[in-house]
Amino acid sequence: MSFDIDVARRVGEADVACRIEGDGLTVLFGPSGAGKTSVLNMVAGLLVPDTGHVRVGGETLFEAAQGVDLPPEARRAGYVFQETRLFPHLRVRANLLYGSREGAADVDETIALLGLGALLDRWPRTLSGGEARRVAIGRALLSAPRFLLLDEPLSSLDRARREEIMALIERLRDGAGLPILMVTHDREEAERLGTRVVAI
Numbered sequence: 001m002s003f004d005i006d007v008a009r010r011v012g013e014a015d016v017a018c019r020i021e022g023d024g025l026t027v028l029f030g031p032s033g034a035g036k037t038s039v040l041n042m043v044a045g046l047l048v049p050d051t052g053h054v055r056v057g058g059e060t061l062f063e064a065a066q067g068v069d070l071p072p073e074a075r076r077a078g079y080v081f082q083e084t085r086l087f088p089h090l091r092v093r094a095n096l097l098y099g100s101r102e103g104a105a106d107v108d109e110t111i112a113l114l115g116l117g118a119l120l121d122r123w124p125r126t127l128s129g130g131e132a133r134r135v136a137i138g139r140a141l142l143s144a145p146r147f148l149l150l151d152e153p154l155s156s157l158d159r160a161r162r163e164e165i166m167a168l169i170e171r172l173r174d175g176a177g178l179p180i181l182m183v184t185h186d187r188e189e190a191e192r193l194g195t196r197v198v199a200i
C-alpha cells in the first residue's frame with residue numbers, strides 16, 4: 001500500500017502545497033507554520049484542498065478535477081493528533097475500543113504492544129503525556145485504518161519515552177504494511193524513521 005498525494009491549498013496567509021509518493025513511512029519535515037498539520041488534515045478529509053488528489057493503495061479519496069471527496073470516516077485514517085484528543089469522559093479501555101472495527105489489529109496484542117495493560121481503568125486526565133500518546137496510537141490502530149497520520153508523536157516526551165515510541169513506530173513501519181505519514185520538525189527523528197523525507 002502506498003500514498004499518491006498531491007495537494008495544495010491556501011490556509012490563512014500561507015500557500016500550502018505537498019507531493020508524496022511511495023510506501024513505508026513518509027516524514028513531513030519543516031518549520032512551524034509551514035503547513036504540515038494542514039497537509040495531514042487534507043489527507044484525512046478534514047480540510048478540502050483547492051487542487052490535487054489523494055490516493056491510497058490505488059484508491060482515490062479525493063480528486064478535485066472529478067469532484068471526488070470522500071468524508072473522513074470513509075477514508076479510514078488512523079489519525080494520532082498532536083494533542084492526542086482522547087475522550088475525557090471515557091476510561092482508557094473505552095477510548096481504545098471507540099471506533100474499533102472488525103479486521104483491525106488484535107485488541108490484546110495491541111494492548112501488550114503498547115504496554116497499556118496497567119492503564120485500562122484510568123481516566124485520560126491521569127495519564128502522562130507519553131501514556132496518552134500510546135493510548136491514542138492504540139485507538140488509531142484498533143480502528144482498522146487504511147493508513148496512519150501521526151502529528152508530532154514524539155514531541156514533549158522525555159528521552160526514555162521518546163525512544164520507546166520511536167521503536168514502536170519502527171515496528172509499525174516495518175511490519176504492518178500501512179503507509180504512514182508523520183510530521184516532525186526534529187531532523188534526527190526524520191532521518192531515523194523516514195523511508196523518505198518530504199520537506200515543506
Ligand SMILES: Nc1ncnc2c1ncn2[C@@H]1O[C@H](COP(=O)(O)OP(=O)(O)OP(=O)(O)O)[C@@H](O)[C@H]1O
Binds near residue numbers: 016035036
Ligand atoms: N484557521 C486558520 N486561519 C488562518 N490561518 C491558519 C489557520 N489554520 C492554520 N493557519 C495558518 O496556516 C499555516 C499552516 O499551519 P499548520 O498548522 O498547518 O502548520 P504546521 O507546519 O503544522 O505548524 P506547527 O509545526 O507549528 O504545528 C500557518 O501559517 C498558520 O498560521
